[in-house]
Amino acid sequence: MADSDIDVMILLENTSSVIESDIDDIIYEINLKYDCLISAVFFSRDELEDGPFGESPVYKKAIAEGIQL
Numbered sequence: 001m002a003d004s005d006i007d008v009m010i011l012l013e014n015t016s017s018v019i020e021s022d023i024d025d026i027i028y029e030i031n032l033k034y035d036c037l038i039s040a041v042f043f044s045r046d047e048l049e050d051g052p053f054g055e056s057p058v059y060k061k062a063i064a065e066g067i068q069l
Contacts, residue, residue: 005037009062015044 008027012019020042027038047053 005039007062008038008040009058009066010040010042011048012042012044015042015047 010023023040023042027040030036031038041058043053043056043059048059053059
């Protein structure tokens with residue numbers, strides 16, 4: 001759909017505000033250049049494997065419907 005946004009789940013070995021900010025800056029530039037809306041959510045491997053985020057609806061939907069790159 002042309003007016004649809006793009007939701008991206010990014011799995012990182014370790015998260016940090018610096019890494020997430022750097023990725024957000026790249027996404028912002030892509031959004032401006034291509035007149036699109038990319039939204040990102042970040043998870044660390046530990047959060048998914050050992051924490052409660054493994055049961056997150058966002059994570060479950062990404063696994064069920066997403067395309068892994």
